[in-house]
Amino acid sequence: MSKRFAQVKEELLKQRRDLLYEVSNSYETCREIGQDGVPDIGDMSSVAYSRDVLFNLSETQRRRIHDIDVALEQIEKGEYGICMSCSEEISPRRMEVRPFSRYCVECKTDIEKYGE
């Protein structure tokens, strides 16, 4: 494994750890809200709202963790930084901004337009 990949891998693993930590924290908060005795109707809606926010938050985080997992897998396979659609190299600048990119800018634009 090249030094550059080793560095990226370390960064990805760190991001993954942070995300897992955040997710487990949200679950903890969720549980606390759920155990909040018997609230009146006014409180009920705010409880439902917080649960929604937490759920959406953790959904985004779960997706991010998946992206990171795929990137880590690609590092192992030596395919990191290669577009999964056209097999061209993704610009290093893009990989720097978003280390778990799976597609080059052109393919990503197409996918956003026409779906994966």
Ligand SMILES: [Zn+2]
């Ligand atoms: Zn591409």
